[in-house]
Amino acid sequence: MSQPQGDTAGTAADVLEDLRGHLPEECLITDPTRLAAYDCDGLAAYRVQPALVVLTDTPEYVRRAVQACAAHRVPFVARGSGTGLSGGALPHADGVLLVTSRLRTLHEISAADQRAVVDPGVINLQVSKAANPEGYYFAPDPSSQQICSIGGNVAENSGGAHCLKYGFTANHVLALDVVTPEGEEVTLGTRAPDAPGYDLVGAFVGSEGTLGVATGVTVRLVRLPQEVRTILAGFEDTDQAGAATSAIIASGIVPAAIEIMDALAIEAAEAAVSCGYPEGAGAVLVVELDGPAQEVAHEFDAVEQICHTEGCFELRVATDAADRAAIWKGRKSAFAAVGRISPDYIVQDGVVPRTALPQVLRRMTEISAEKGVRVANVFHAGDGNLHPLVLFDGSVEGETERAEEVSGAILDLCLEHGGSITGEHGVGADKAKHMPKMFTADDLDTQQMVRCAFDPDGIANPGKVYPTPRLCGERPGRHTGPHPLQAQGLAEIF
């Protein structure tokens, strides 16, 4: 392998030269027309063509590619299925894009241990499909679960409608094989919980590809529930649906999911998939209850009662898989569906304390009216995670800017109420600029110490998540003299 020249960084061409002969030619993409296919992820507003794409068919290719990048200090970006909505997998113009989507082996599904061991490119839904015959499933269920990869889920700490009860990806990952940004292979965590030492698995999940590349993932599998009931309730407006949500939670029930769609979102979903939601509804509430049959029956009675008390005018219940799918169809297609009623849209992702939902929604309606920009609302009401869809027509002068203003104002509104700028889509390239609104310089600096520990040269997905990179301290391994404690004769075990 050629060595970097002094302290200056090399280029992607140096990386390519190192990899030739070690990786098949078909895995090394340099042809501009083919590179163009990788210039963005699910957030197509940002586009950058990478200098080199490496298709990694084995973890060994990942290690070689990262080692070459490390040797030349060339930035690299990992990419799974490219469905991310914050520009996390946006390539670096002078860097290498490492595509892990061909690493697709399901190594093990163990019902006995309630674990699955999979490659990072495995599609989220495939894990559940493989585990279902054994009576198990993988709980995190992003709406993109038919296409997104487990590696992407790990990097984004993805959630889904059911994370209200079952938690996010972070609550389901036990161990990770990682190629560190210095090209070393390490296994973090164990198949059992509570591996000794710092919880580096916890730090890695949600780090958006900035701490290395996951090449193997061990996840928890959850027993399929005995009974599932899905309720679709039509209300006059989101205030009523929100009040019902609060009342359900206050009654001590933790449903598997509680989702709300407003009138505009319903209109879009009807246009796209004719989901047949209650006629004239200003808002629909989808509540899913699951668990032991007796418990579900009891909770169902309570939820039904609450919905009627809060003004529900039509309530439907699905008890079999087909009916359930029909109810979820409208909800799950909502993002794509707004394309039917608007040429362009921004998918926003913010979080507020659940109790602030009514106030926040009212204020959003005002902002929307003030700016003359339509906003369709679909949200995970149970955990206060909003997904406002800001509608606009990019071909009309000034509309893009106005839509962006509204989208930004919504984030400010979330922060005013003590919330977060992202609940599940991540910070990526898109929201790094908003991080200082949520955290102080010291907070950001402290968080980035983790990055320095994993990636002292800052080559793993640089520019994402944090607006300004931290200057990393000297690495302990690079000390020229003995450790200060060693020098003082106080410790020898370093």
Add this chain to the structure above:
Amino acid sequence: MSLLDELGALCEVREPWPGDLVDGLRPQVVARPASTAETSEVMRFCHERGLAVTVRGGGTKQTWGMPPARLDVIVETLRMDQVVEHAHGDLIATVGTGLRLADLDRVLRENGQQLIIDDLVGGSTIGGAVATNQSGPRRMAVGAARDLLIGVTVVRADGTVAKSGGKVVKNVAGYDLCKLLTGSFGTLGVLTEVTFRLHPVTAASQWVSVDVDPGELAGPVERVLHSQLVPTALEVDHAGGTGPVRVAALFTGTEEGVASRVTAAKELLGAGAGETDATWTGRFPWLGDDEPSTDVAALKLTCQLSSVPALVQETARRGVAVRGSAGAGVLYAAAPMTDLADTVAGLRGWCLRHGGSLVVLDAPGTDKTTLDVWGSDSVGGLEIMRRVKHEFDPTGVLSVGRFVGGI
């Protein structure tokens, strides 16, 4: 000016008492900051003077882990015991880390809610529970402290105050320092304020238990584990040597729901199964009626779920008492002090081969430097852990030497 006076200008301080010794080391001063701001000043001061600090909450288990390499100041968190916010509509609470778990529980129950972290030693503070990733039977249902913590304020070794997470249950903005700090044993910073997600208190709660022969443990354990009854806990207990294993499952929920699940569980557990209060599940196996025994070592063992029954046989064979979660694969053991090194090596090898690990929590009267208490050689990512420590505490003032690999 004496160190006591200088620190006394920053916060409440006192001379150490005999009970303040940490594994035989005597601090010069016990500092008792009442806020994050005071903690920051204390840490800045200690950092500038190169004074070694150990954090203490309730001090219920300061002998656990390795002894600190040196000790000048104990930072005690007990005065930071306020409930900053209990937003019951949002099922979250923000509290000072010096608050005791039991006191928080009283406050939360007034609104029908709870923080599901089992208080196994009694007197634990929130900070101690988080710093050690404390967990008990109910982790099977909701996870451990790492899974419940959603926001944290930490004072770094140099006094810098930093936050991560927030007060909403769903949040992916920035790295999750909550998880990194959970179980870090006070080696990365002083936790001063934390926010948790809470759970509603259920209407009913019932344990069911049965005694079985160790060789027959797999049957009842697996039938309950893979049932759809959603137990909140599934515990096993064996005194070591011969004798039966106790198996107990906890069900929580509505009155009717729990009653019917209990009936079903009795069938799965087999002949002799019945309702019980299973108080033993709330105590570590090395705790006597009031006092911890001093003639056994405290171990934490983990393994993959399917191996738990075999692990119980393995510990029984070695005369080691074991108790813990067959639903999570996390168990605690009390091992005789004779041949401790052999027992540890043998059981550690076994746990490693079955997807887990072994940590020696406490070994009274033993020179712990002769035992690899953390099993550091088998810890993946140790080099990165060293760097994390180096970033957070570059001059090495916080609980130095207590953690894995001499961190």
